[in-house]
Structures are given as structure tokens and as C-alpha cells.
Amino acid sequence: MARIVMKFGGTSVADIDRIRNVARHVKREVDAGHEVAVVVSAMAGKTNELVGWAREVAPLHDAREYDAIVASGEQVSAGLLALALQSIGINARSWQGWQIPIKTDSAHGAARISDIDGSDLIRRFGEGQVAVVTGFQGLAPDNRIATLGRGGSDTSAVAVAAALKADRCDIYTDVDGVYTTDPRIEPKARRLSKISFEEMLEMASLGAKVLQVRSVELAMVHKVRTFVRSSFEDxxxxxxxxxxNPPGTLICDEEEIVEQQVVTGIAYAKDEAQISLRRVYDRPGVSAGIFGPLADSNINVDMIVQNISEDGSRTDMTFTVPSGDLDKALVVLDKARETIGFDAVQSEAGLVKVSVIGIGMRSHAGVAATAFKALAEKGINIRAITTSEIKISILIDGAYAELAVRTLHSVYGLDKQ
Amino acid sequence: MARIVMKFGGTSVADIDRIRNVARHVKREVDAGHEVAVVVSAMAGKTNELVGWAREVAPLHDAREYDAIVASGEQVSAGLLALALQSIGINARSWQGWQIPIKTDSAHGAARISDIDGSDLIRRFGEGQVAVVTGFQGLAPDNRIATLGRGGSDTSAVAVAAALKADRCDIYTDVDGVYTTDPRIEPKARRLSKISFEEMLEMASLGAKVLQVRSVELAMVHKVRTFVRSSFEDxxxxxxxxxxNPPGTLICDEEEIVEQQVVTGIAYAKDEAQISLRRVYDRPGVSAGIFGPLADSNINVDMIVQNISEDGSRTDMTFTVPSGDLDKALVVLDKARETIGFDAVQSEAGLVKVSVIGIGMRSHAGVAATAFKALAEKGINIRAITTSEIKISILIDGAYAELAVRTLHSVYGLDKQ
Structure with missing residues (x-):
């Protein structure tokens, strides 16, 4: 007997037939004797409909009203799943965030969970009851509903699992696990049976959209063993x-992964833009002068490379931002030109960041050199490089994205079983 | 400066344009210096969609889950109206039943309001804030959402008005008031400027579907002056x-109505069925023997007429039920035949009950005689009659419904201004 949290996303509860299918997944675990809490998203499309209405009424809307409107989607899917479970003989009830309560901070629209009181749920597990919990939402200090931001139901599920001290958190989604890379680009991509929290965090941040980044952070902090698996299988x-060993990928502590590979996966992020400031005066505070105004405008700067120029008093500063923020960034930089002091600004959109991820890199030298050599052999020009303990990220022209992913996937032996 | 509760039904908030129109109605009252609470239904069609899903999942569904699902509709419309108000410069916030709280009893799906704490709303009136309240729902003793049954938003509005000691409760709907009879049958029907609570109660019970019966009862008990008016006017x-004197009909205490007419209106209820039990043994407890089993089967018996038969030991018992319940009623009676003891049962569906309503009847004799004479002159056969202090109801064949309504409307002078 174990305690399991099962999370189902919007496509898994998109209509009544799928909700019935979800109920069968839950029944399987209940029949096996487990205590089960289910976390659900809104039926696919519903959240978009609600967000659309809110935007139509008021483009700049009160986040508290937005939350009240949008949170209704999970209220519906949770109630329907509870009914579907009851109709196949399972004792179940739905819980809205404010009823448990799942407490959040006051950042309506992008709130963070601060505390979950799991005592009522645990008591009812003892009575054989399944809890169906609305994802994506909680109760803010002002006694109003707060939502966690898009994709927040993953975070809800992991937080509920942590609060209930669950043995496992199963994230049911429309893919059957985490792959060594995107199978749409590299058909030889293999499903990983295990991946460490740290690696998954890099994969998630870099565009592998299986899980919300915050949910992985939370799982890592609370050491919640999290399975990514498919809701569409029988x-x-x-x-x-x-x-x-359910079918899927286990995200877990690295100690649980016995045969650690050097490289676990290849991730990529599209639509990066590069900005270069030429001949910036190299004096203390210059970085703050550039990146402060960008941060103030909510522009997310990613890779930063600084080169000393010939005469030593000037420097070239190169960094990336999301392509969608490029125009805004250029306006911000133009305004700050006097303060920063630079000769020229150059920019290019439509670039791609390809990343090699693996905890094994920590103890293996030469991983980066292998990547550079492989890409050079294919004639792919490297525009910028950043590295961390478990990741190498390489900025290249967008046209080479697929070639680079496949090349790196092959050179680290990820094609082979 | 006054305090006003404004209620808008589903057709009045059916889409974003109509919600904006509702916001303009609210702005008019706010600009006039009034304190305003708005009660809203779900967007037209949404409640049906939600109910449809619940039924699809489980035909016999848990009323608590049904409530959680269905109540989400008002959550959305209340949030959207708050946003629409904010976007035209009005300080507004939405309130869900559990936040105020609007407390109900535990009869999920058909709950009754037990208590409303209006203190928070009144405090915020002092800060110039408009309260937008979800109709149709409240918080049950189990800390879960309870709904009040279809049309319950009228009741919510009157209850909120009573709790806030509002000067007025305006029910905005898709008609512009209460008429002397159904204008679709009698084009000469006139809009009443005032009608007493008692009369409205009879009108509402008898098929004038402007207001939910319970909301009128509540308005009468708490003496809430209630206006029925149109949301579709500019x-x-x-x-x-x-x-x-806003355009519409005021439902108020009879003392407020100075020039009381003898007859205020003509109502009708379609689809009545008549059942006659022939030669029932006339002994103590026979009525209980007949109507007990019908009540146990949730069949609503309306008009009851008993005639003593020739020999005095037997009686004929005639009564009406809704046509839709006729078959069920006949089965129930057949099962109880031995116990009751009767010779034969006769029944006929498709009848109509026409009612003459007016507080003035109390002090005027001959009102009933006028009706009987007028109907007789048109050759309309009367099948049964019941009377109360302020009402005469007459059961006739369905084919004569329109003729009877027009005849009675005319004979009591309701055609004239």
C-alpha cells in the first residue's frame, strides 16, 4: 500500500470520454490498494476561452478577477472526475484550492504555493476516499482565489505530493515520458527510464515542455519521486x-540512478535573438548599466559573453534575449546609450540554442570539446557558448537547429539502446 | 443616496457586449450616488452546458459535485462584470458565495439560504466599491458550495437585499415588467406599475415566469421592495x-398600493391533468390514503374537489396533477387501489387552469360569479374550481385557454388604462 498523487492535464480531461478514461487509471491504483489524490487541469480549451473573455472585457485586467474567472475551469473538471469515479464505484470527492486549503502568496495570476494543509485529505484516505483536487490554484491571503500561472497544475501536483508525503507523483500527459531529445527532430530519440531532478530542470528550462520548470524545482527540493507517463495508454x-517501474520516465534524486550516462539528453530552445554592443567603455558598473534597464523592462537575458577589445579600454558585450523581446530590448538600450556608452549595436533574431545535458559531465572531461568538434565537422558556426556543471549551451543559426540536434544526439551515443 | 441591489439574469450577461451593457446600467446608479450590489446569473447556456456534462458522466449524480460544477458559471460572469465595471472607471470586485459568506442549509442542489453576512460588503460600500455577487449559490455547512435550484439567482438577489437592508432590489430581465396577463395571448395586456407581494406570489406560482416563487416569498417576508425591469433598454x-418610479413593475407591500384594483391580473397554467376516482369508500383517512402515496412519489397535487355520491357512503374524488406526472400518478393509484377502495379511475390530460388574481377580492363580493357568467356566455365548460382569499382558479379544456384568458381579462376591465 502506497500513497500516490496522479496529475492529469487538459488534454487528458478534454471531454467526458477522456474523463472516464482517467477514472479507469485512478481505479487501477485504488484497486491495487493505494491511497490516491488526483490533481486535474481544466478541460483543454476551457482556460483559453476564459482568458479570452477576460482579455476581451479588459485588456489590462485586475489579476484577482482574472483568477476568479480562470480558476473555474478546474472546478468543473474536478467535479466531473469525482462524478466519473463515483459512477464506477469509487468513493471520491472534489476539492477546490480554498477548501483544502492550498495557501498561496498574494501574487495573483502567478502565485506561489506557500502551504498546504493535507490533514483532511489524509483523514479521508483512511475512509477509503479518493481526493480530486483542482490544479493551478489556491487561496491567497486576501481570501480570494489565486492561480499559479499557465502550466501550474504540475506544480500543484508536486506540492500536494510533498504535503501528503506521497510515495510517488505521477504526471500523466500526452507523451509517454522524457526523451533523449525531441523525437519530432530525431526519430532515434529514446525514452529515458530515469533522469535526475537537476537534468530535468535543465531539460524543462530549455524547451522540453513536458513539465513546468517550477514543478521540477519543487520536486527536487522536496525529493518527490515524479513519473512522467501517458494518459492515453489503456x-x-x-x-x-x-x-x-510503471511505463514512463522517473524523475528522481541522482543517487537513485545507478548507471549514470555522461550525457543524458539534447535540448533546444528556438527563437533566441542575439544583441552585441560594440566598443562599450570597460569600467566598473558597465554590466549593471546594460542589464539593469533590461531587467526593469522584464526582458529575460540569457547567455552573456564579454570580449576585451584590442586597446583594452573598450569591450564587446554579446547576450541573448527571446526573439519576441528583441524590439523592446533595442528601444531600452537606445534610451540608455548615453549612460552605458557604446559605439554601435548589432542584433540578429531567429537563432537557436542547443544544449547538451548530463550529470556525468561533472566527472568527465572533454564533453564540450566533443560537441565543438562534431558541430565544426558539419560546418555549423558557433555564435556563443555558455556552460554549467551539467550543461553546455551553444548558440547557432536557426537553419542548423535540426542538424545540430541530430549531430549531438549521435556523437554522445544517445541513439543506441 | 440609497442602497440598491441589481440582479441580471443569464440572457442579460449572455456575451461580452451584454455584460458591457449591464456595466452601464450599474454605472448609471453609481453615478447617481447610490451604493450598489449586483447579483448575476451564469451566461445564458452555460448552466445548461455544465448540467449536461454532469448528467453525461453520471445520470444519478452526487448533488455536492453537481453544485461544485454548476456554480462555476456565476463565478465567471461575476468576474467578467467586475472587469467590465473596472474598465469604465468603477471600483468593483466579485464575490463568490463562500467568500461573503452566503450560508445555506445542507440541501445540495436545492439549498435554501440561511444567513448572509453583509458586513464586508457594507464596509466596502463606504469605500465606494460595487460588489458583484454570484447568484444561485452559497456555502453549505459541509464547507462546500451549494446551489439554490434553477432560477435561484432571483432568490439570491432578494436575500442579499434583505441582508444589506437595501432600499430596493431591481430584477433586470428580458421583459420590462409584470403584465395584467400574458401579452402573447392578449395584446391588450397592460404593464402593472405596482403589484402586491401576495398577488405576485399567485402570479408567479401560476405560470407567469417573470420571477422565481421563492424570491417573491422572501421579498414578502422581509418586505424588500422589488422592481421587475428590462435589461435591454438603453x-x-x-x-x-x-x-x-423607474420603468417597470414594483412588487411591494399592499399598503403601498393606494388605488387597489379588484382584479390585478389573469394567470394561466398549461398542461394540467385531471384524475377522478369514482365511488370511493367515504370513511376517515380516505384522503390520506389517496394523497399520501402521491406525495411520496413527489407528485404535486393541485386542485382537489370532493362530491358526496347519491347513497352517501361513497364519494367521487377529483384532483389535478401536472400532465407530465399523470402516468406515474395512475401507476401509484393502481398500486394503492386495494387500500383506498374505489370503483373506477378516469383521467384526462391537456387541461388548463386559468386564475383571476386580485387583493381587492377580499372586500368585493361577486368576483367569482362574474367569471363564471362570462365563461358560460362563451360556452366554456368549467371542470373544477378552487378559490383563495385573493384568487379564483378555474380548470377548463386546453382548447379554450386563450379565449378564457381574453374573456376574463376583458370582463374585469383590465384592457383599459
Missing amino acids: PDAPGMGDFD | PDAPGMGDFD
């Missing part, structure tokens, strides 16, 4: 109820 | 903001 297919 | 048309 709930009663062989192995689906295997407690230790 | 919010800024002349006279719309007239505090004492």
Missing part, C-alpha cells in the same frame, strides 16, 4: 500498475 | 435612473 494494459 | 434613456 489504463489496464500489462505493466501499467507496476508500482516500481 | 441604460441612459430618460427616466431609467428615476429613483422613485
Whole structure:
């Protein structure tokens, strides 16, 4: 007997038939004797409809009203799933965030969970009841509903799992796990049976949209063993109820991964833009002068490369921003030109950042050199490089994205079983 | 400066344009210096959609889950109206039933309001804030959402008005008031400027579907002056903001109605069925023997007429039920035949009950005789009659419904201004 949190996203509860299918997944775990809490998103499309209405009424809307409107979607799907479970003989009830309560901070529209009181849910597990919990939302200090931002239901699920001290948090989604790279680009991509929290965090941040980044952070902090698995498989297919090895990818502490590969996966992020400031006066505070105004305008600066210029008193500063923020960034920089002091600004949009991720890099030299050599052999020009302990990110022209991903996937042996 | 509760039904908030129109109605009252609470229904069609899903998942569904699902509709419309008000410069916030709280009893799906704490709303009136309240719902003792049954938003509005000691409760709907009879049957029907609570109660019970019966009862008990008026008129048309005489019908205490007419209106209820039990043994407890089993089967018996038969030991018992319940009623009676003891049962569906309503009847004799004479002159056969202090109801064949309504409307002078 174990305690399991199961999370189902919007496509998994998109209509009544799919909700019934979700109920069968839940029944399988209940029948196996487990205590189960289910976290659900809104039916696919509903959140967009609600957001659309709010925007139509008031483009700059009060986040508290936005939250009240948008949170209704999960209220509906949670109630419907509870009914579907009851109709197949399972004792179940729905819980809205304010009823548990799932407490959040006061940042309406992008709130963070501060505390979850799991005592009522745990008591009802003892009575054999399944809890169906609305994802994506909680109760803010002002006694109003707060939402966690798009994709927040993953975070809800991991937070509920942590609060309930669940043995496992299963994230059911429309893919069947985490892959070594995007299978749409590299058909030889393989599903990982395990990946460490740290690696998953890099994969998630870099565009592998299986899980919300914050949910992985939370799982890492609270050491919540999290499975990514498919909700579209037959709930009663062989192995689906295997407690230790369900089909999917386990995101876990690195200590649990015995045979650690050097490189675990290749991620990529599209639509990066590069900005270069030429001949910036190299004096103390110059970085703050550039990046302060950009941060104030909510522009997310990613890779930063600084080169000393010939005469030593000037420097070239190169960095990336999302392509969508490029125009705004150029306006901000133009305004700050006097303060910063630079000769010229150059920019280019439509670039791609390809990343090699693996905890094994920590103890293996030469991983970066392998990447550079492989890309050079394919004639791919490297525009910028950043590295961390477990990641190498390389900025290249967008046209080479697929070639670079496939090249790196192959050179680190990820194609092979 | 007064305190006003304004209620808008589903057709009045059916889309974003109509919600903006509602906001203009509210702005008119705010600009006039009034304190305003607005009660809203779900956008037209939304409640049906939600109910449809719940039924699809589980035909016999848990009323608590049904409530959680269905109540989401008002959450959305209240949030959207608050945003629409904010966007035209009005300080507004939405309130869900559980936030105020509007407390109800535990009868999920058909709950009754037990208590409303208006203190928070009144405090915020002092800060110039408009309260937008979700109709149709409240918080049950189990800390879960309870809904009041279809049409419950009228009741919410009157209850909020009573709790806030509002000077007026304006029910905005898709008609512009209460008429002397149904204008679709009698084009000469006139809009009443005033009608007493008692009369409105009879009108509402008898099929004039302007207001939910319970909301009228509540208004009568708490003496809430209630206006029925149209949400589709131009919010800024002349006279719309007239505090004492807005366009519409005032439902009020009879003392407020100076020139009381003998007859105020003619109502009708279609689809009545008549059942006659022939030669019932006339002994103590026979009525209980007949109507007990019908009540146990949730069949609503309306008009009851008992005649003593020739020999005195037997009686004929005639009564009406809704046509839709006729078959069920006949089954119930057949099962109880031994216990009751009767010779034969006769029934006929498709009948109509026409009612003459007016507080003035109390002090005027001959009102009933006028009706009987007028109907007889048109050759309309009367099948049964019931009377109360302020009402005469007459059961006739369905084919004569329109003729009877027009005849009675004319004979009591309701055609004339």
C-alpha cells in the first residue's frame, strides 16, 4: 500500500470520454490498494476561452478577477472526475484550492504555493476516499482565489505530493515520458527510464515542455519521486500498475540512478535573438548599466559573453534575449546609450540554442570539446557558448537547429539502446 | 443616496457586449450616488452546458459535485462584470458565495439560504466599491458550495437585499415588467406599475415566469421592495435612473398600493391533468390514503374537489396533477387501489387552469360569479374550481385557454388604462 498523487492535464480531461478514461487509471491504483489524490487541469480549451473573455472585457485586467474567472475551469473538471469515479464505484470527492486549503502568496495570476494543509485529505484516505483536487490554484491571503500561472497544475501536483508525503507523483500527459531529445527532430530519440531532478530542470528550462520548470524545482527540493507517463495508454494494459517501474520516465534524486550516462539528453530552445554592443567603455558598473534597464523592462537575458577589445579600454558585450523581446530590448538600450556608452549595436533574431545535458559531465572531461568538434565537422558556426556543471549551451543559426540536434544526439551515443 | 441591489439574469450577461451593457446600467446608479450590489446569473447556456456534462458522466449524480460544477458559471460572469465595471472607471470586485459568506442549509442542489453576512460588503460600500455577487449559490455547512435550484439567482438577489437592508432590489430581465396577463395571448395586456407581494406570489406560482416563487416569498417576508425591469433598454434613456418610479413593475407591500384594483391580473397554467376516482369508500383517512402515496412519489397535487355520491357512503374524488406526472400518478393509484377502495379511475390530460388574481377580492363580493357568467356566455365548460382569499382558479379544456384568458381579462376591465 502506497500513497500516490496522479496529475492529469487538459488534454487528458478534454471531454467526458477522456474523463472516464482517467477514472479507469485512478481505479487501477485504488484497486491495487493505494491511497490516491488526483490533481486535474481544466478541460483543454476551457482556460483559453476564459482568458479570452477576460482579455476581451479588459485588456489590462485586475489579476484577482482574472483568477476568479480562470480558476473555474478546474472546478468543473474536478467535479466531473469525482462524478466519473463515483459512477464506477469509487468513493471520491472534489476539492477546490480554498477548501483544502492550498495557501498561496498574494501574487495573483502567478502565485506561489506557500502551504498546504493535507490533514483532511489524509483523514479521508483512511475512509477509503479518493481526493480530486483542482490544479493551478489556491487561496491567497486576501481570501480570494489565486492561480499559479499557465502550466501550474504540475506544480500543484508536486506540492500536494510533498504535503501528503506521497510515495510517488505521477504526471500523466500526452507523451509517454522524457526523451533523449525531441523525437519530432530525431526519430532515434529514446525514452529515458530515469533522469535526475537537476537534468530535468535543465531539460524543462530549455524547451522540453513536458513539465513546468517550477514543478521540477519543487520536486527536487522536496525529493518527490515524479513519473512522467501517458494518459492515453489503456489504463489496464500489462505493466501499467507496476508500482516500481510503471511505463514512463522517473524523475528522481541522482543517487537513485545507478548507471549514470555522461550525457543524458539534447535540448533546444528556438527563437533566441542575439544583441552585441560594440566598443562599450570597460569600467566598473558597465554590466549593471546594460542589464539593469533590461531587467526593469522584464526582458529575460540569457547567455552573456564579454570580449576585451584590442586597446583594452573598450569591450564587446554579446547576450541573448527571446526573439519576441528583441524590439523592446533595442528601444531600452537606445534610451540608455548615453549612460552605458557604446559605439554601435548589432542584433540578429531567429537563432537557436542547443544544449547538451548530463550529470556525468561533472566527472568527465572533454564533453564540450566533443560537441565543438562534431558541430565544426558539419560546418555549423558557433555564435556563443555558455556552460554549467551539467550543461553546455551553444548558440547557432536557426537553419542548423535540426542538424545540430541530430549531430549531438549521435556523437554522445544517445541513439543506441 | 440609497442602497440598491441589481440582479441580471443569464440572457442579460449572455456575451461580452451584454455584460458591457449591464456595466452601464450599474454605472448609471453609481453615478447617481447610490451604493450598489449586483447579483448575476451564469451566461445564458452555460448552466445548461455544465448540467449536461454532469448528467453525461453520471445520470444519478452526487448533488455536492453537481453544485461544485454548476456554480462555476456565476463565478465567471461575476468576474467578467467586475472587469467590465473596472474598465469604465468603477471600483468593483466579485464575490463568490463562500467568500461573503452566503450560508445555506445542507440541501445540495436545492439549498435554501440561511444567513448572509453583509458586513464586508457594507464596509466596502463606504469605500465606494460595487460588489458583484454570484447568484444561485452559497456555502453549505459541509464547507462546500451549494446551489439554490434553477432560477435561484432571483432568490439570491432578494436575500442579499434583505441582508444589506437595501432600499430596493431591481430584477433586470428580458421583459420590462409584470403584465395584467400574458401579452402573447392578449395584446391588450397592460404593464402593472405596482403589484402586491401576495398577488405576485399567485402570479408567479401560476405560470407567469417573470420571477422565481421563492424570491417573491422572501421579498414578502422581509418586505424588500422589488422592481421587475428590462435589461435591454438603453441604460441612459430618460427616466431609467428615476429613483422613485423607474420603468417597470414594483412588487411591494399592499399598503403601498393606494388605488387597489379588484382584479390585478389573469394567470394561466398549461398542461394540467385531471384524475377522478369514482365511488370511493367515504370513511376517515380516505384522503390520506389517496394523497399520501402521491406525495411520496413527489407528485404535486393541485386542485382537489370532493362530491358526496347519491347513497352517501361513497364519494367521487377529483384532483389535478401536472400532465407530465399523470402516468406515474395512475401507476401509484393502481398500486394503492386495494387500500383506498374505489370503483373506477378516469383521467384526462391537456387541461388548463386559468386564475383571476386580485387583493381587492377580499372586500368585493361577486368576483367569482362574474367569471363564471362570462365563461358560460362563451360556452366554456368549467371542470373544477378552487378559490383563495385573493384568487379564483378555474380548470377548463386546453382548447379554450386563450379565449378564457381574453374573456376574463376583458370582463374585469383590465384592457383599459
